[in-house]
Amino acid sequence: MPFPNDIQSALLFDHPVTHLEAVMRSFVNIETARTGVGYNLVEAKPGVFYRLYGGGELMVTLEYIAGPAKAEVFQPAMSSAITRIYCPDMGERLMRHKSHILIGVADGVIPSTPDIDRMLSQIGYQKPGMTLPKFLRRLEVCALLSRLAMDEVPASAVHWTQSDQLFPGEMFDALAAGSAPGMLHIHPYLYGGGESPDGKPLAGIRTFGAAHFIDREIRVEPHELPWMANFETILAFLRVATTQNGYIIPDNDTFGPEDHSLSYRVRHIAATADDVALYELEPLLYREHGYQSPHYVPRERTFDDRTAPDELMPGEPERQELLDEWQEKRAMAEGIGGRFEVRSRNPQPPAPPPPSQPTGFGVRRMFGRKTG
Incomplete structure (x- = not known):
């Protein structure tokens, strides 16, 4: 489903922290100065829990838990190769953390649960936050709150639940400062595919998080190009789709920058009994890496x-x-x-x-x- 309503991050700390109220107040001051729209404090347990409402019908929660998070929550992210690439010692960071802060951002006052969402769908009610601009706003606010919480006390690790990714604290700030969709929002699940005829390892990508923006995930079949090169092209494809006046590249068309340094074909893959509908990107040209497909048209x-x-x-x-x-x-x-x-x-x-x-x-x- 595109535009998930509940955006959450979990900040993991190696020791107890006491700055939750300072984070809340800094956020309110910054948002009020930047947007001119304030927030009302509707629920508070000093130092432990705060609920804010405002800023264009946003519901914001901040919660401090004086103990480690449940380990099973991180299992899917830990099973992804990208987690080990980003942070080889992530397992140790999870084991040693002693406390955590949960940050949540949602549109409206109606909570999002499977039962409530199903009931609203049956009566034809669409929540007001189910648009791309509103979704981008929720991502932005959650990222801002997460960065503010880490300004005074650095976190050892951050779990960004929208894309189910674990990041080392020192990497998160730069990712959160970027625009969406970016590396923070798109989880590239890597999978192997053997070797090319000349012995190069093949790596494929299947995304998690792209469907939150464009209603389909994206796949690049195992290929000899570096996985990061293909991932950057996935992000470019998403930016074309989500920019102002943006659109999905039509089926079987190709796209690339105007300097003709790379080219990819887009295929719209229909859903099957075994898989959901996907967008598939096929590399045709990547001059930086000396690659040209036999199917590339000069x-x-x-x-x-x-x-x-x-x-x-x-x-x-x-x-x-x-x-x-x-x-x-x-x-x-x-x-x-x-x-x-x-x-x-x-x-x-x-x-x-x-x-x-x-x-x-x-x-x-x-x-x-x-x-x-």
């Missing part, structure tokens, strides 16, 4: 969709349908400051198909996007 075969060569175009009415499709896609690309290109797989006019086959054409679509 930029020399690019032409303007508004002056397409006649020898590459189908007959009517398919021709007009194709031109209308290109016009629509060009408008989407230009709406985010990008560029739309069409490429021919074969620079020569394609041979006429046999009479028993439908008329075809050899083109590839490419969406360019300005970077920076």
Whole structure:
């Protein structure tokens, strides 16, 4: 489900802490000065629990627990290879922590539980916070509160529950200061796929958290490119989808920056009996890593969709349908400051198909996007 309502973080400390009220007051002062919208303190147990309401119908809770968190909560995150990559000693950090702070941010006064959500869905009620801007706001507020709590007393580890990721405290601040969606919000589950013919290890990615923004997770099949290169492209794909006037790259189209340094094909994978619907990204070109797929169509075969060569175009009415499709896609690309290109797989006019086959054409679509 996109736009989860309850955003939570857990900050783990190696010793008892006593600064929860100071965190609450700093947050209220900062938010009031920044947005002009204050918060009301609706429930308080000094030093232990605070509930705030305001800031555009946000419900904020801060809770201090003078003891370690339940170990089973962290098991899924600890089973992910990315946790060990980010922090090889995360297991030791979890074992030694002595106290923790829970921070929660939600929209509205109605709590989110499976039963309540099911009942509201049955009567057709949609919570007011179920939009991308509201979701981004909840992520922002939870990140701000988490950073404030760590300013005075550094945390050993942070559990960011929206993406079910564990981060070392010293890494969290930089991630939380970034924009969404980013590394904080998208959990790249890595999985192996053997080796390439020349002996390079293959690593695939399956995300957790992307569906919170675009209603589907993203997959990159095991590939010889470094996993981080593919992960950065996943984040770029999400930014195209969630920016102002953004959109999902259409099925079987390609995208990449305007300097043509990389290119990926997007496939919309339908749900099956064994898996949910996904977006799959296929690497075609990554110049920095010296990779070019046999399926990559060189930029020399690019032409303007508004002056397409006649020898590459189908007959009517398919021709007009194709031109209308290109016009629509060009408008989407230009709406985010990008560029739309069409490429021919074969620079020569394609041979006429046999009479028993439908008329075809050899083109590839490419969406360019300005970077920076």
